Amino acid sequence: MANLASTFWNQERWKEAEDLQVQVMETRKRVLGQEHPDTLTSMNNLALTWKGLGRDKEALKLMEECVLSLTRIIGTNHPNTLSSRAILLEWKIHEPEIDP
Known part of the structure; x- marks a missing residue:
């Protein structure tokens, strides 16, 4: 599912990418945990997609959360x-x- 989302993202099919990325992120949170590196990769990807959709404030907030967690978890x-x-x-x- 993550690979298909990536394909949609590369084709700038933002909405289709978003739908799959939300599913991937939620599944990874449930199965791997909130701060697993793979979950954080999903957060990063979703933030980039939201940016592509023009959802700048949401993208910024999610990317900030992602960076904080990445710093704490992997350094x-x-x-x-x-x-x-x-x-x-x-x-x-x-x-x-953009107001953070």
Whole structure:
């Protein structure tokens, strides 16, 4: 399901990607736990999709949660943490009108 969501995302089929990503994230939360790295990857992906859908405030909030959890769980210097943090910083720099 995550692979199909990724395919939709790559095709900019945001709504279809979102529907699957929500399912993947909720399933991973239930099966793996709220702060499992795979669950956090799902959060990251959903935030990116929400950004693609123009849901900027929701995307920003979810990405902030994701970065906080990634930092706590896998560390500040892990590539996944650094990547998510870079995305979050870019959003904050290029779209200062978003109120966190």
